Amino acid sequence: MLEVKNLHASINGKEILKGINLTVKDGEVHAVMGLNGAGKSTLSNVIVGHPAYEVTEGSITFNGKDLLQLKPEERAHEGIFLSFQQPVEIPGVSMVNFMRAALNAKRKYQGLDPIPAGDFLKLMREKRSIVELDSKLTSRSVNEGFSGGEKKRNEIFQMAMLEPLLTILDETDSGLDVDALRVVAEGFNKLRRPESSAIVITHYQRLLDYLKPDVVHVLIDGRIVKTGGPELAVEIENRGFDWIIRSERDEVRG
Amino acid sequence: MSERNSFVREVAEKKYEYGFTTDVQTDIIEKGLSEDVVRLISQKKGEPDWLLEFRLNAYRYWLTLEQPTWGHLKMPPIDYQAISYYAAPAQKPATVVGASSADLDPELIKTFDKLGIPLEERMALAGTAVDAVMDSVSVKTTFREKLREKGIIFCSISEAVREHPDLVREYLGSVVPYRDNFFAALNSAVFSDGSFVYIPKGVRCPMELSTYFRINARGTGQFERTLIVCDDDAYVSYLEGCTAPVRDENQLHAAIVEIVVKERAEVKYSTVQNWYPGDSEGKGGVLNLVTKRGHLRGRDSRLSWTQVETGSAITWKYPSCVLSGDGSQAEFYSVAVTNNYQQADTGTKMIHIGKNTRSTIISKGISAGKSQNAYRGLVKVASTADNARNYSSCDSLLLGSQCGAHTFPYMDVHNDTAVVEHEATTSKISEDQLFYCNQRGINTEEAVSLIVNGYAKEVINKLPMEFAVEAQKLLGVSLEGSVG
Amino acid sequence: MSAEKQYTDFYAEVRETIAARSCDEMNACREKALQTFAAQGFPSPKMERYRYAKVEADFSPNYGIALAPLAGPLPPYCFRIADADPRVRVLYNNVADAADSIVALNTLLSVDTLVVHVPRGIKVEHPIQISNILKGEHDTMVSRRILIVMDELAEADVIITDRAASQSRFLTNQVIEVVMGDGSHLSLYEIEETHLLCTRYGSVFVQQGRNSSLHHTSLTLFNGHTRGRLDVQLQGEGSEVTANGCVIADKMQRVDNNTLIDHQVPHCQSSELYKYVLDDSAVGAFAGKVLVREGAQKTISKETNANLCATRSARMYSQPMLEIYADDVQCSHGSTVGQMDEAALFYMRQRGIDEPEARLLLKAAFITEVIETIPLLSLRDRLHVLVDKRLRGELSKCEGCKLCK
Structure with a gap:
């Protein structure tokens, strides 16, 4: 589904990603772990095409398409969804208008007619209940005045509405208490279709207990230095990152 | 404060030591303004032709102008023919003789007591010694050698015209052309003296340069002119203090300050106006x-620019910045206090021309008595000024129900990448705060002074240390008798 | 021929016609108005309140001048001045700034006055709608006069719309005088959706009595050049005014709003919110002064002007002013000129909304804040639709107007 090859990217002239290789197959869940500043959020931003980042080398293909040639909205239409680490507040734009605009843009891209108003509202209701998102929230402006947990829930709700092929959860666990985390994670699991994939960016094992990754990557200083199965996440939970950094250094020396 | 006093005293004594009165002109020319008067001023100062030409052009242009009326001010009529335009730096031996504290207004003595200026200086105040002390001339004399070692020029503008004519000719009027406004034209025609500063490339001026201005003789106007040029990568901090004796007629002070800041250079200009x-x-x-x-x-x-304005019957001044260099940054910090019948119309202009330019405006107005205090400012972003940023905050504090506090900001934005933000509030001094102080045993007058100083802190903190102390005391003094 | 002369000459020619078609109250004011106008001429940009206007240029073109009295059936509570209560008729020209030459010109050339009079204690259920439709084959200048009198405890919503039904050049000089009795409530809406060849000078003068409240909203959706003036005198204690406005301008449009809220007595509140979205080479100006007179203690006043410039060639002048002569007050103002929130823009694009659409949604959202303050819910919904259409460039003709179809 997603193939990242030798990806180098920088922001304001500073190189953050220094040669990432990552292949995500249909139906797989990948976890990307690493310390702050390792480049985890940069990776997700580059995949979705944030204009502040410059790709200096390498390629990203998504179901055979050259992603780097596509605008952010076209990447979204292709089925990539980013659950933002800090979802922005957009005062004055109601959730309903926002979701309808997003959904219809995608339908247009697929050559479909706009969704009838009644069907749209029904869909909103259905998906909202899955993530236990209060109906009061969907009648407000996008993320405006939402608590941290409500914002994350709203992200998952939008994912449910847009039914992406690849979802990137960028530190979705940060700022969530255990109950909220459970609701978000369970919601995510319920909504996921068997063929859809996910990249889960996180510091902690906590979220992975729910999401059960197939592959775990460790990202350090802009490179993926270690890849393993779910057991790698458990080991990191117990031992931290230091041992990986050390063995990485040894490898370099050796 | 005490350090400053000893410094002031030291310089004063030195001045006497060198017998300044000998080489200073003492004449005052006839009152009135004409082309002949302009020629006479220039002649007395032994100026080159180009400068006379500059003055005459300014004078002729001034004749075509009318005094501006747009300020929020009730200006008494000024009879420009009733002013003497040349009173040589005012070191008159006649007034030195017989100077005593008895000549001083008791209110002024009280003021200086509060400022902590000791008696011998007060004595001096009646005559001219303090002028000499507080005049930049003495300061530069003291440190001239040290400054010269670094290639810094700090002298009177008349001296600069003689010694560094090319520099003066290049920069004089380059920032404030004589066509700028009515008072600028007048100053350009008749300016008496002032300071000239040149900081060469890469030099950080090792000390604060300071000038004390003082109006002395009755019936004269003061028209000083300051020109500061800070070359690439250089730095200077410049202080300006102003005092005047008590007179029952209005005295005119129409100065010009021009500052040129080159690549990566930095200038701080602080004023305590009293x-x-x-x-x-x-x-x-x-x-x-x-x-x-x-x-x-x-x-x-x-x-x-940092200014603490507590004096003057009328203040009409807008220290401004033209940001042409890409990435240049400008600040304006102001506290203006008005009491009794004082009127202030002051603020700044930030003209953004270069890319990525930034400016900050922090203005605090405090009005008491029957005074009127207005902030007037312009933020202009030219179409060339990509990513320009401005933040302005103008607060007014009212002490008493008969004063006025006004805010007149103008924003003119002509670039879609600019962000300009302005906010202003007006409020009165909080009864709760006053009561809290009272309950802790602080009387109302002191409490007001405390609260006002707290309110003005953001600006006071921008002043060099010794000025900051002086400014704080001034705030207390200016507001005396305004509450209760 | 100077711009003024074409109007004074015209008046000299038609003064008898005007007098014959008009009524005593109006005719009685003309001589003074003529003197004021002839003496002052058009205001120059040197006058503080006309700093951003181009009055002479706006009034210079050679217009035919309409002198028709009001025609057709009038809405409830609306009268031709000749038919109004004599108690109300005498208020004519007593609220407007008679020393202003734009007002003087209006007083000189207006033939009729539409009076809206709501008697004591009456709560008018349905909004009173006044549609001004500009129609004609020739370039025309219209001088329009409205007098709104709210007796004590009266309540009403008045919606005034300006539309143009033909592509001629139009110049409107409108003066609205409002007298609000104690405890009265008025929501006054001025909605302009004309076209690029229309120039509109609208001046609103209000006097408010004790505990009265005014909600004024000015919406410029489509226009050529617009100059709006709003002067509110809070004369009775406990009175309140909310004055909001929004402007959407592009191409070569020019919109200049100039307000004065005059707090004359204690315990009054005022609130202003004006928002501009400027595109292409549009020029916007907002100058709003809040004056708190001596003795007007406990005044609460808030003024906000926020602006979005979408292109480099758009230009915004903002000038919020406070002039305060009383100490026990809470007054604040804020003004911003900025651009779109890039983070919000990217968020929307990540959800698949393309960039032009995302920008459009953000512009509409920016304006929404003003529309959401409108007390009349049905109008709010209508305006959301209009704003959306306007931003999509679908408002070249006035929306829903039978004449245009």
């Missing part, structure tokens, strides 16, 4: 009508 504000009935006081402007010519240059 011209005589007039008495509690609104009689007398200085009309302070000043044009100050800095041109940030170089890339990444910086200029900061």
Whole structure:
């Protein structure tokens, strides 16, 4: 589904990603772990095409398409969804208008007619209940005045509405208490279709207990230095990152 | 404060030591303004032709202008023919003789007591010694050698015309052209003296340069002119203090300050203005009508204006910045206090021309008595000024129900990448705060002074240390008798 | 021929016609108005309140001048001045700034006055709608006069719309005088959706009595050049005014709003919110002064002007002013000129909304804040639709107007 090859990217002239290789197959869940500043959020931003980042080398293909040639909205239409680490507040734009605009843009891209108003509202209701998102929230402006947990829930709700092929959860666990985390994670699991994939960016094992990754990557200083199965996440939970950094250094020396 | 006093005293004594009165002109020319008077001033100062030409052009242009009326000010009529335009730096031996504290207004003595200036200086105040002390001339004399070692020029503008004519000719009027406004034209025609500063490339001026201005002789106007040029990568901090004796007629002060800031250079200009504000009935006081402007010519240059305005019957002044150099940054920090019948219309202009330029405006107005205090400012973003940023905050504090506090900001934005933000609030001094202080045993007057100083802190903190102390005391003094 | 002369000459020619078609109250004011106008001429940009206007240029073109009295059936509570209550008729020209030459010109050339009079204690259920439709083959200048009198405890919503039904050049000089009795409530809406060849000078003068409240909203959706003036005198204690406005301008449009809220007595409140979205080479100006007179203690006043410039060639002048002569007050103002929130823009694009659409949604959202303050819910919904259409460039003709179809 997603193939990242030798990806180098920088922001304001500073190189953050220094040669990432990552292949995500249909139906797989990948976890990307690493310390702050390792480049985890940069990776997700580059995949979705944030204009502040410059790709200096390498390629990203998504179901055979050259992603780097596509605008952010076209990447979204292709089925990539980013659950933002800090979802922005957009005062004055109601959730309903926002979701309808997003959904219809995608339908247009697929050559479909706009969704009838009644069907749209029904869909909103259905998906909202899955993530236990209060109906009061969907009648407000996008993320405006939402608590941290409500914002994350709203992200998952939008994912449910847009039914992406690849979802990137960028530190979705940060700022969530255990109950909220459970609701978000369970919601995510319920909504996921068997063929859809996910990249889960996180510091902690906590979220992975729910999401059960197939592959775990460790990202350090802009490179993926270690890849393993779910057991790698458990080991990191117990031992931290230091041992990986050390063995990485040894490898370099050796 | 005490350090400053000892410094002041030291310089004063030195001055006497060198017998300054000998080489200073003492004549005052006839009152009135004409082309002949302009020629006479220039002749007395032994000026080159180009400067006479500059003065005459300014004078002829001034004749075509009318005094501006747009300020929020009730200006007494100024008879420009009733002013003497040349009173040589005012070191008159006649007044030194027989000077005593008895000649001083008791209110002024009280003021200086509060400022902590000791008696011998007060004595001196009646005559001219303090002038000499507080005049830049003495300061530069003291440190001239040290400054010269670094290639810094700090002298009177008359001296600069003689010694460094090329520099003066290049920069004089380059920031404030004589066509700028009515008072700028007048100053350009008749300016008496002032300071000239040149900081060469890469030099950080090792000390604060300071000038004390003082109006002395009756019936004269003061028209000083300051020109500061800070070359690439250089730095200077410049202080300006102003006082005037008590007079029952209005005195005119129409100065020009021009600052040129080149690449990566930085200039800080601080003013503590305490011209005589007039008495509690609104009689007398200085009309302070000043044009100050800095041109940030170089890339990444910086200029900061800080002013504490507590004196003058009328203040009309807008220290401004033209940000032409890409990445240049400008600041304006102001506290303006008005009491009794004082009127202030002051603020700044930030003209953004270069890319990525930034400016900050922090203005605090405090009005008491029957005074009127207005902030007037312009933020202009030219179409060339991509990513320009401005933040302005103008707060007014009212002490008493008969004063006025006004805010007149103008924003003119002509670039879609600019962000300009302005906010202003007006409120009165909080009864709760006053009561809290009272309950802790602080009387109302002191409490007001405390609260006002807290309110003005953001600006006071920008001043060099010794000025900050002086400014704080001034705030207390200026507001005396305004509450309760 | 100077711009003024074409109007004074015209008046000299038609003064008898005007007098014959008009009524005593109006005719009685003309001589003074003529003197004021002839003496002052058009205001120059040197006058503080006309700093951003181009009056002479706006009034210079050679217009035919309409002198028709009001025609057709009038809405409830609306009268031709000749038919109004004599008690109300005498208020004519007593609220407007008679020393202003734009007002003087209106007083000189207006033939009729539409009076809206709501008697004591009456709560008018349905909004009173006044549609001004500009129609004609020739370039025309219209001088329009409205007098709104709210007796004590009266309540009403008045919606005034300006539309143009033909592509001629139009110049409107409108003066609205409002007298609000104690405890009265008025929501006054001025909605302009004309076209690029229309110039509109609208001046609103209000006097408010004790505990009265005014909600004024000015919406410029489509226009050529617009100059709006709003002067509110809070004369009775406890009175309140909310004055909001929004402007959407592009191409070469020019919109200049100039307000004065005059707090004359204690315990009054005022609130202003003006928002501009400027595109292409549009020029916007907002100058709003809040004056708190001596003795007007406990005044609460808030003024906000926020602006979005979408292109480099758009230009915004903002000038919020406070002039305060009383100490026990809470007054604040804020003004911003800025651009779109890039983070919000990217968020929307990540959800698949393309960039032009995302920008459009953000512009509409920016304006929404003003529309959401409108008390009349049905109008709010209508305006959301209009704003959306306007931003999509679908408002070249006035929306829903039978004449245009």
